[in-house]
Amino acid sequence: MAKNQDIERGNVNLAEPFIDRKRATGEQSSIDNGDLRMVFLSTVVAVCGSFEFGSCMGYSSPAQFGIMEDLNLSYSEYSVFGSIVTIGAMFGAISSGRIADFAGRKGNMRMSSIVCIAGWFAIYIASGDLLLDFGRFFTGFGIGNLSYVVPVYIAEITPKNLRGALATTNQLFITVGIAVAYIIGAFVSWRTLALTGIVPSLVMLIGLFFIPESPRWLAMVGRQKEFEVALRALRGVGANVSQEQTEIQDSIEMLRQIPEVGILDLFNSRNIRYVTLGVGLMVFQQFIGINGIIYYAGQIFVSAGVAPNVGSILYSSLQVVLTAVGATLMDKAGRRLLLLISVSGILIGNLLTGISFILKEHHLALDIAPILAITGVLVYIGSFSVGAGPVPWVIMSEIFPINVKGTAGSLVTLVNWFGSWVVSYSFFYLFTWSSWGVFFVYAAFCVMAIIFTMALVPETKGRTLEEIQASINN
Known part of the structure; x- marks a missing residue:
């Protein structure tokens, strides 16, 4: 009962499962001396999804006149193309939580990358508005998922003392993706620009093979051995992660005690x-x-x-x-x-x-x-x-x-x-x-x-x- 009261009063923040509280005696955090290179690498791979998000959102402006001229589209037809990405994103946003909980954070990002690549390829080969809109919808579905899972993954792998700084990279790389789309779009055709949109998804897809799954998700689904391996990979071989393991398990138990809404x-x-x-x-x-x-x-x-x-x-x-x-x-x-x-x-x-x-x-x-x-x-x-x-x-x-x-x-x-x-x-x-x-x-x-x-x-x-x-x- 005390745990539930603490949760409702805001004394426990389950959005920060990797809190390593310093003891009243002044005990040094066990992760301060760890090797965080894997955290940074994992964040770089994850924000490729943010870059993809920005690339997709920025695509329609530099591509507009080329697409309208080559495919003979009216303004209303191009409006459908420009806006259908958000329809796909709505479907992606609705399904993102369930996919991330079922397939894992990496599983969601892997699926989203594949969907985005398929969408960009459809845009690249399009000879009419039907395939063009189909591809745009698919990229929207992909970034709708990424808009949820990327910040969640970063929050779940990052130590508290770095979480604020690394969390801002999500929004930053969205804007970078938009800027790059505009800059490249000024010099290449709309079809070539669509091919460049594949790059961040491809980098993410490859990078996911080299980074660990979210330890918190592994703990939630009961994969205890993999949970410990992933946490050690993120904190470094020499880091003492026993205290952090306990805190993650405690946070999961408190999460399970909260009634569904x-x-x-x-x-x-x-x-x-x-x-x-x-x-x-x-x-x-x-x-x-x-x-x-x-x-x-x-x-x-x-x-x-x-x-x-x-x-x-x-x-x-x-x-x-x-x-x-x-x-x-x-x-x-x-x-x-x-x-x-x-x-x-x-x-x-x-x-x-x-x-x-x-x-x-x-x-x-x-x-x-x-x-x-x-x-x-x-x-x-x-x-x-x-x-x-x-x-x-x-x-x-x-x-x-x-x-x-x-x-x-x-x-x-x-x-x-x-x-x-x-x-x-x-x-x-x-x-x-x-x-x-x-x-x-x-x-x-x-x-x-x-x-x-x-x-x-x-x-x-x-x-x-x-x-x-x-x-x-x-």
Whole structure:
């Protein structure tokens, strides 16, 4: 009973199964002196999945005009291609947890790599929109799984003192993948660019043969001998892992004592505020327009009179730098303040881009309009990368009680991918309706996001789970 109470009060964090607590007597952590080269190698292999994620998300912008010309696609047909990746990702996100629990973390990553390779190959050989969309759906399914399993695997293999730093590599390599897709896409055809998308999956597929399975998963499924071997491989031959073995086993036992939570339980009076906050953050993260900008940046720059390759390379490179900056500010400025500053910058970026299209439409200040467009997009991407991109995921991981995290996390991830699909699919229709109006629609969502954040989002930096839950319920 005491264990269950500790869990509910937030005194035990099962998301950190490898905690090696120092004893009150000052005992040195056994893993501090271990050889962590295998941890770093395993992280490098895992973030190939993050790189794949970014490659897939960044593909549609540099490939747009080549695909439309070679396959004679209309804007609406290309909208289907650009957005169907999110449909596949929704299916992948729904199934990812079950696949990872059944086949293991490595099994999930291996399956996802194969699916992504098949999808890219289908895009490469496509002679019409049917096979093109089929391939895009498959890559979406693959990255939907990877979006779940990569951060889970990194968290489960990494010692506590390195977990924060290594966890940020997931988001960082997503932005790197997007940037590389834009840069390479400026110099090669869309078919060749599809082949380059195979590379990170292929590297991951090969690398998985050289890294261990998650020890925590092995412990959960009762493979005790393999669990000990994997843990020793990650900590180094000379490391004393006996204490860590015990702690992992204890965390697994506590996990088994927590009652399962169904989807309907999320909407009872005890959990509805957490769900409202988590879902709300993901809705606003998408409906401020990020995937409309990422997927169709080339079209935005062309319509504004800016060379698409120049603009896309600039903003994707900026995204990488500022994502790294945002990671360093997360525990200094605080989540809530960083989110407010970020969304305010996105609001300004949308307004600048919208004004540039108003000027172009009315043939006013035509020399200034392209500068406003590229400035608006850069301000938008920079602001999103610092806060609105990573912060909702961080807050989501902090606000849910541990016994509802799995179910609530699946729901929130599904909402995020559904919002991504709506925005990416609707962008061209809104852009056709009004080239400037679409950005003012996104700006309106920015205003609503600011109000939502000020009214409902608590500051979670440096607070215990109990304090966070109390602030939400008050």
